[in-house]
Amino acid sequence: MPKPFRNTRIQFRFPRAASFLAALAALVTVLIAPPAAALAGNGAKPPDESRPVYSYEQAVRESVWVDTGLDGDGDGRTDRVAVDVIRPREAAEQGIRVPVIMDASPYYACCGRGNESQKKTYDAQGRPLQFPLYYDNYFVPRGYAVALVDLTGTSRSDGCTDVGGRSDVLSAKAVVDWLGGRARGYASARGRTAVRAGWSTGAVGMIGKSYDGTIANAVAATGVPGLRTVVPISAISSWYDYYFAQGAALFGSGPDGLADRVESAAARGRCQAVQRALREGAPRSGDWTPLWEERDYVKDAGRVRASVLAVHGMQDLNVRTQHFGQWWDALAREGVERKVWLSQAGHVDPFDLRREEWVRTLHRWFDHYLLGYDNGVEREPMADVERAPGQWATDAVWPPRGTSATTVRPAAGPVPGVGTLGLLPAPAGAASVFTDDPALDESDWAAHATESTPAKASFLTGPLARDLRLSGSSRVRLTVTPSTGSAHLTAVLVDLGPAVIRNYAGAGEGIRTLSGRTCWGAGTSADTGCFRVTEPDTAQVAHTVFSRGWADLGHHAGLEEGEVLTPGRPYTITLALGATDHVVPAGHRLALIVAGTDAGLVQPASTRPRLTLDLAGTAAELPVTGGWPAFLRATRGGPGGGPSGPGGGSGGLRQPYDAGPPVTAPGLRPPAVTALP
Structure with a gap:
């Protein structure tokens, strides 16, 4: 089993001197503009990956409110969702457009993201300081923007949370449209000063775990232009299957309970009608209703135009593997380009399972689908599967040929x-x-x-x-x-x-969080880009x-x-x-x-x-x-052990029955299901 990283600092820092800017201009010319695909067309050898040539410390940090075109809270105004953006300042100054990595979430204020439950933070003027997770630290220096979206009814956004319904999905889709020049953005929640994303190429990759990854699936199922790839981690594909299993109610409250947890205080006061609709539309009888039909993304897999890098824990008893399986099978029928990581853990992000390899894979994935690098990532084995704690194998296709x-x-x-x-x-x-x-x-x-x-x-x-x-x-x-x-x-x-x-029934669902940290990309005092390391938590x-x-x-x-x-x-x-x-x-x-x-x-x-x-x-x-x-x-025991046809062999039925000794050593008791995906 490979040893975990302990106190290793993989970090990029940039000098502030003018010499840096001169070197940066040269590097930008070579590495960023023109795009890798264009370089190959000019006979030049393209770089193998995007490089950290931009300053993270000097990056543009701004908030934009995007008009969703909906009035979910019924106040007579169309709802606006808050989007916090960080992007390379030097690229904007040189007229170089950049693609966007986007995570739309209801959790940035209420609950936090990642293993350390990071929340967004702002300075006294409301400018964003901390962008949760490592996407900004790692990718902004490499020529990407990162956009973190507060879903409707949460944090600083208008509207009401409807738990995977029309408001959730279209609010995130509206941001993709704004990044592509097809929707309106404003400098404030109520103001009329328009903000355009002229710095964006319009190419977007959505990523996120749990609810966030669910929204990535849902937006992909709208077929929105510009969404080039999605990375759903432990994501829901049909909300009915989160709350019920073929009519049997699973433990936890209904979608109204989840909405109440993530909504802002202001939204709770103005969204009682939406809350009531969630309760009435999701009876605990287990019957399929129009509410569930609206929140079933599997049926719309035929609209998906984005590539998919799916990740799931095979012992995830929160968002169970039924969600991954039915989504994967539907995408396969539609011929969607896809890749998968399957771990032995529960509801755990791959960053906390196999950090170095995951970041490398994600980097190459985004480079290919958002920046156009011909790095071969789409031709590599389709599946990475964890066979034992920390031990991984690959398959050219998944399920493997011959299954x-x-x-x-x-x-x-x-x-x-x-x-x-x-x-x-x-x-x-x-x-x-x-x-x-x-x-x-x-x-x-x-x-x-x-x-x-x-x-x-x-x-x-x-x-x-x-x-x-x-x-x-x-x-x-x-x-x-x-x-x-x-x-x-x-x-x-x-x-x-x-x-x-992996001890998937333990508190970490298969991981143990240690005190040491590793750093991924650049950082500031407000957003270090350094995260606590983990190791497998195992059980015999x-x-x-x-x-x-x-x-x-x-x-x-x-x-x-x-x-x-x-x-x-x-x-x-x-x-x-x-x-x-x-x-x-x-x-x-x-x-x-x-x-x-x-x-x-x-x-x-x-x-x-x-x-x-x-x-x-x-x-x-x-x-x-x-x-x-x-x-x-x-x-x-072997190919000669019985008749040759599928109906001829007994599969052991004709052998003397031997149940073996009683199984007395422990297994793992499943953790209690929570109401929070």
Whole structure:
């Protein structure tokens, strides 16, 4: 495992002497103007990357209020959103236009950004001093502007927060339009002095974690001109799926609670109608409503024209990997140029996981898509995947070539409630019975996967003869008969075997923050560009839950409207499990566990049902690299271990059943879900 940086200062400082300006002019001529693409056309060898040739200390720092064209708070005036901009002064003086890195967020005043919860700060005249995160420190000296946008209803902006709705999205889009000369900006919140972004090339890259990355996804889905790339980190792709899982309510308040947390005090007073609309439009029934339709960006993936560099923690139980998986798959269908980083952490920024490599990658990504450098970043491996804490591998495409949906099926074993998992269907009439226990969670079930317990049904392969890799999203079709009028269901995939993993259930969700700092770019006393270093926070476990899905059985027919179940009647529902990339090593076992309420993640149903699982009507579709032959080889010991066709092998069902010893070492208990993405 590579050692973390400790007290290393990677920092650029610029002299104030006139000699610097002379050298700067020469460097600008060589490195910045004309653009790299034009240099190649003139026969000159272009530079390999943008260089820190501009003064950060002398950069222009200004605030602009952009007219959104909306009147969300109903005060008779169109809303303006505050945009704090920092850009190279020397470029403006020489008439050189620069591209823009933009982070639109509701958190700059209420909650802060990054691992250290940085907020914007201003001097006595209201001029911006601190720009949270490192984008300004690192990229402004390299010929970029950075624009940090206060979403409507937050900090210094007008309007009302509508949590991913029209106001949020169009306010951020309006800033992209202003940067491209298509919208109006003003020097103050109420004044009439117009401000134009004549210094901008109109090329914009949006970036952000969580809510911020969600807005980047949403603006990309409008197809706005000028948005060249987006970098969504742990981002939502459909707000319904943040608050519900196929009809089952997840813990936390609704969108009105989040709006109340991020809105400015002034907005809370004027935005009661919007708050009411959020409450009424998002009933806790789990039904799909027009409010959720407006906040579903996946359906608009066909409008995306920007490239996408997506980042997600595979153990993120805040913004779960369902969001990444469905967005990625939709972008793939549309042929969008894209790249992905998948970590073993929870809701963590890659800057705090793999700092040096992340900044290098982001630098080259923005250089290519915003400055036109032909640096080959788009031809490099599509995926970086963390295999163990701090240990990464790459794939040319993701999911990797040869990955295909493989249908595996549960069957009964000699121990009640503990069956097998293979390729052949169970005989008609085979069943497994369990009773929902809202006090138990996935860790409890996995710890007793090999034992008969009343609250779950588990299905296991034997110890694998070879590594088995799953890459992508899974689905589990369940045929279930409830004993009561309501039921919630959970399905999880578990790697049964010892491992050292990131402690995603810990306070840092897989990282530990240390006292040392590293500096990224230039800085001032008000904005140093120096950040506390981190190291992996690890845990020794006996099992790893690596993919999950939940549903309300009352929504088996669709999300539009749930129904009261008829006790004794069988229902079939398909649970979507979160995207993952996990290798179950040889010697470990793969388990599928089906249970009821997942405590701490899903709110329990109104009743506590006894559930009869029809094994013949149940199957899991897994994204196996190598497809069913790879599954067969892993579970049978080799290509000669069974018949050659997908229907001929048993995947271990004909072997003597051996559940192995009980799994008694700990796993990780999921952290409580918060109401803040």
